[in-house]
Amino acid sequence: MIKSLDLRYLKHFYLYAKNYKKPAFLGLIMMPLSIACNLLFPWLIIQVIDTKLMAGQLGGLYTLIFWMIIVLCINYLADSFYSYFLRKTGQLSVFEMRSALFRRILRLPRTYFDKTPTGVSLSRLTSDLESIGESFVLGVISLIKDSINTLAVLLFMFFINWKLALVVLVIFPPIIYLTQYVRNKLRAQYLITRSALAQGTGFLQECLLGVKTVQLYGAEQEVEQQYREHTNDFMQAQLITNKYDATLFSIITGITSITIALIIWYGAERVQQGAISLGILIAFINMLEKIFVPLRDFTSQIASIQRSFAAFEHIEELFIEPLEEDGRSLLLPVDIKERMSSFSSLRFDKVSFRYNELSPYVLKDVSFNLKKGEQVAMVGRTGSGKSTVMRLMNKIYMDYEGSILLNEIELSQIPKESMLHLFSLMQQDVFLFEENIHFNISLGNNAISDEAVIDAARYVYAQDFIMELPGCYNFLLANNGGNLSAGQSQLISFARAIAQGGQVVLLDEATSSVDSITEELIQKAIGRLFNEKTVIAIAHRLSTIRKSDQILVMAEGEIVERGNHQTLLALRGIYAGLLEDAADIEGDSLINIQ
Numbered sequence: 263m264i265k266s267l268d269l270r271y272l273k274h275f276y277l278y279a280k281n282y283k284k285p286a287f288l289g290l291i292m293m294p295l296s297i298a299c300n301l302l303f304p305w306l307i308i309q310v311i312d313t314k315l316m317a318g319q320l321g322g323l324y325t326l327i328f329w330m331i332i333v334l335c336i337n338y339l340a341d342s343f344y345s346y347f348l349r350k351t352g353q354l355s356v357f358e359m360r361s362a363l364f365r366r367i368l369r370l371p372r373t374y375f376d377k378t379p380t381g382v383s384l385s386r387l388t389s390d391l392e393s394i395g396e397s398f399v400l401g402v403i404s405l406i407k408d409s410i411n412t413l414a415v416l417l418f419m420f421f422i423n424w425k426l427a428l429v430v431l432v433i434f435p436p437i438i439y440l441t442q443y444v445r446n447k448l449r450a451q452y453l454i455t456r457s458a459l460a461q462g463t464g465f466l467q468e469c470l471l472g473v474k475t476v477q478l479y480g481a482e483q484e485v486e487q488q489y490r491e492h493t494n495d496f497m498q499a500q501l502i503t504n505k506y507d508a509t510l511f512s513i514i515t516g517i518t519s520i521t522i523a524l525i526i527w528y529g530a531e532r533v534q535q536g537a538i539s540l541g542i543l544i545a546f547i548n549m550l551e552k553i554f555v556p557l558r559d560f561t562s563q564i565a566s567i568q569r570s571f572a573a574f575e576h577i578e579e580l581f582i583e584p585l586e587e588d589g590r591s592l593l594l595p596v597d598i599k600e601r602m603s604s605f606s607s608l609r610f611d612k613v614s615f616r617y618n619e620l621s622p623y624v625l626k627d628v629s630f631n632l633k634k635g636e637q638v639a640m641v642g643r644t645g646s647g648k649s650t651v652m653r654l655m656n657k658i659y660m661d662y663e664g665s666i667l668l669n670e671i672e673l674s675q676i677p678k679e680s681m682l683h684l685f686s687l688m689q690q691d692v693f694l695f696e697e698n699i700h701f702n703i704s705l706g707n708n709a710i711s712d713e714a715v716i717d718a719a720r721y722v723y724a725q726d727f728i729m730e731l732p733g734c735y736n737f738l739l740a741n742n743g744g745n746l747s748a749g750q751s752q753l754i755s756f757a758r759a760i761a762q763g764g765q766v767v768l769l770d771e772a773t774s775s776v777d778s779i780t781e782e783l784i785q786k787a788i789g790r791l792f793n794e795k796t797v798i799a800i801a802h803r804l805s806t807i808r809k810s811d812q813i814l815v816m817a818e819g820e821i822v823e824r825g826n827h828q829t830l831l832a833l834r835g836i837y838a839g840l841l842e843d844a845a846d847i848e849g850d851s852l853i854n855i856q
């Protein structure tokens with residue numbers, strides 16, 4: 263019935279459930295109580311009919327009826343407490359599991375996010391876990407409870423009258439065969455349902471993120487059509503599931519009625535012959551209900567267990583997805599703490615890199631050297647690999663070829679947590695959270711004081727515009743900085759990099775153009791950085807980087823020219839060409855830029 267894989271899921275779930283033994287225990291002790299009531303009630307029926315009504319001795323009848331009511335009440339109470347406490351255990355455990363899964367997703371490597379749409383992870387964290395919380399605990403435990411209950415009632419039947427019990431037993435093999443058959447069918451469908459749902463959610467999420475673009479280009483109909491295609495698989499699988507569910511339900515209800523008829527037909531004759539008492543016959547009919555209701559629910563329980571197992575299968579995939587630094591040989595943070603306390607040098611030595619085995623190399627034999635206090639700038643046309651160099655420095659991607667030495671230690675051997683404090687990164691694609699300005703600069707890091715946040719804003723000349731906003735640092739940003747201008751968003755992102763306080767500033771300048779006043783502020787801030795810090799800058803505004811000690815010109819993943827501004831200009835190569843292009847765009851002459 264339960265496969266070894268399913269057992270693994272049970273074990274995994276137990277990891278989280280074991281913190282909630284108390285509600286689980288309270289729920290579980292209701293189980294024997296409920297089963298005892300299930301047996302006591304038919305026994306009381308026999309007593310009432312045979313020893314009181316049929317025997318014509320009405321003394322004590324009301325006491326027995328009173329006990330029947332008590333047993334019924336206890337039965338209902340036990341059942342409701344049982345379901346309340348187990349549901350509670352399930353929800354609490356799922357809460358733990360969700361936190362653990364989220365913690366894990368946050369630590370997954372960038373390659374995972376490259377290949378997985380955000381919506382897929384989202385639906386793992388929401389609907390998959392929900393379905394486990396809803397159906398797993400109650401499903402599995404109820405299945406066990408119902409099995410024990412059915413077995414107990416059956417034994418009790420044999421104990422009272424084995425011939426009548428045999429009649430009931432005849433219907434078991436077809437029912438077991440049927441449920442087994444449907445179980446397999448349902449599981450396959452649930453897997454399809456869940457992955458189709460995840461894909462659909464992924465698509466939805468992307469569309470909602472890009473809804474402004476969709477509306478702007480009037481692409482609503484196409485997007486809607488695509489969504490319908492995405493959800494079609496989901497709907498088909500659900501329809502098939504429904505069909506199996508309904509068929510099974512009606513077949514089992516049918517079998518129940520036929521068995522009751524059989525028992526009445528066979529039993530009535532035996533009652534007339536005096537072989538069994540009327541009390542026994544009525545008790546049997548009552549017990550049949552007790553067997554058939556669980557038997558019928560068996561299928562829906564199995565369905566919900568299948569659903570939760572399918573959800574589990576998806577969640578397990580995430581739990582076994584290797585973490586960022588899993589399986590890599592790393593030096594111990596304590597051993598290199600001293601050497602990572604301050605930045606002294608960074609050396610790229612013949613570094614080649616590709617994003618995955620199928621894609622072409624985007625960096626080829628890249629070599630350069632950066633010492634404390636120096637500034638290196640990277641220029642080159644779009645897609646030439648500049649941002650990739652920065653991603654490697656930050657260990658966002660780790661499988662590079664060649665050698666990257668940070669303070670003379672191979673980067674791949676340095677645990678990320680030991681080196682990230684050295685770098686402050688200003689990303690090319692500015693991302694702002696729907697929080698206030700303060701949070702967006704400090705990123706919620708308590709180690710960054712309020713003064714440090716303000717200092718950082720001052721450093722990049724963002725203070726003035728922030729003070730003009732309603733609420734200043736408490737001004738709440740809309741979706742990804744929707745209520746700021748592009749330039750202001752860049753300044754916030756710039757302040758964020760400075761607030762991180764790293765000794766080396768990695769500056770991946772955004773390409774989006776900004777108004778001339780903000781532009782000027784950004785230029786001023788970058789100029790200040792170049793005078794005071796160790797900087798690696800990717801600049802699209804070439805005027806910014808003229809003062810760099812070294813300018814690396816990249817083309818198709820290679821460094822094709824290097825030197826300072828003057829030497830590169832004298833070379834009259836690609837750099838000079840880029841300058842000329844920039845001058846053309848700005849309507850300036852090359853002479854002016856010089």
Ligand SMILES: Nc1ncnc2c1ncn2[C@@H]1O[C@H](COP(=O)(O)OP(=O)(O)OP(=O)(O)O)[C@@H](O)[C@H]1O
Binds near residue numbers: 647649
């Ligand atoms: N996550 C990724 N997966 C696969 N390929 C990628 C990924 N990111 C970038 N690339 C590819 O790597 C190449 C270099 O990209 P990179 O972002 O380093 O360019 P860039 O020089 O920073 O360009 P830009 O000036 O436009 O910012 C490009 O051809 C790009 O298509």
Ligand SMILES: [Mg+2]
Binds near residue numbers: 650
């Ligand atoms: Mg880039």
